[in-house]
Amino acid sequence: MARGKGSSHRWRERQARDPYVDRAAREGWRSRAAFKLIEIDRSERLLWRGAVVVDLGAAPGGWSQVAARKLGLQGRVVAIDCLPMSPIEGVDFIEADFLSDAGLEALRERVGDRAVDLVMSDLAPNISGNRAVDQPRSIGLAEAAALFAAEVLKPGGALLTKLFQGEGQTGLELELKRRFARLKRLKPKASRPESREIYLLARNFRMV
Numbered sequence: 001m002a003r004g005k006g007s008s009h010r011w012r013e014r015q016a017r018d019p020y021v022d023r024a025a026r027e028g029w030r031s032r033a034a035f036k037l038i039e040i041d042r043s044e045r046l047l048w049r050g051a052v053v054v055d056l057g058a059a060p061g062g063w064s065q066v067a068a069r070k071l072g073l074q075g076r077v078v079a080i081d082c083l084p085m086s087p088i089e090g091v092d093f094i095e096a097d098f099l100s101d102a103g104l105e106a107l108r109e110r111v112g113d114r115a116v117d118l119v120m121s122d123l124a125p126n127i128s129g130n131r132a133v134d135q136p137r138s139i140g141l142a143e144a145a146a147l148f149a150a151e152v153l154k155p156g157g158a159l160l161t162k163l164f165q166g167e168g169q170t171g172l173e174l175e176l177k178r179r180f181a182r183l184k185r186l187k188p189k190a191s192r193p194e195s196r197e198i199y200l201l202a203r204n205f206r207m208v
Contacts, residue, residue: 020190024062030088031062033122035190036199038066044184044201046158050074052116054107054152055091056098056145057123059083064091067120078110098123099144107148115154121145121161124197131166139168142200146172149205150179157205164196176202 020032029035041047047070055064058079067077068090077090082097092110096103123145125137142163149159159180163169176183181204191197 018192029062030060030065032190034062034066036122036188037063037120039188039190040160040186040199040201041066041070044186046118046120046160046201047071048075051118052076052111052114053078053118053120054111054116054148055079056119056121056148057081057141058091058093059085061085061088061091063120063122064088064093067091076114078107080107098148099141104148108152111152116149116152116157117154118158118160119145119149119153120159124162135164135166136168138162138164139172142172143175146176146179146202149202153205155205155207159200159202159205161200161202162197163200165198166196173200176200180205 018032020035024032024034047067049072051071052075053067053071055067055077058064059081064077064079065088068088071077071090073090076092078092080094080096080098080103084095085093087093094106094110096106098104098107121142123141125134125141128134142161145161146159163172173183180202184201186199186201
């Protein structure tokens, strides 16, 4: 999304002050978002060698990069984003819009008949600055991730999805509680304190 001069200046200033941006560059991570997944995985143990993971909204590849390193050669990461992403060893990337029919079909084909252990989504809407517009878009993306997860997860699998706190969150959480045995809200340290973003971790998927 194009930024105005004022917002671009604020974004550059925030990036310059952000310790995770500098740390990502020093440690070779694609983005600061890698540290969110690293922290979540450290406490929740979502990633293990040989697992099958789908990464929604993957570009520039921070989460896929973390997952591929943890899964090893025995594992598999299938990633999708409408933006291009440089290749990552162990990641099968699809450049397509996850919300489009073509993108969803391509993702289904790549996953095939594999039993998916984890669907993770760092999808976020293009921010307009209007909460009345941005909030339902955020919830819609999380709902789309949940629907796809219900289609491909194996029994006992997990969903990790981002959303903005606010209207629509309760309904989404109730639906996740219906499909998963456990639900947890997470706010990793790398998630900026002023941001409304949180992550919902739904575990132990059950067919309903």
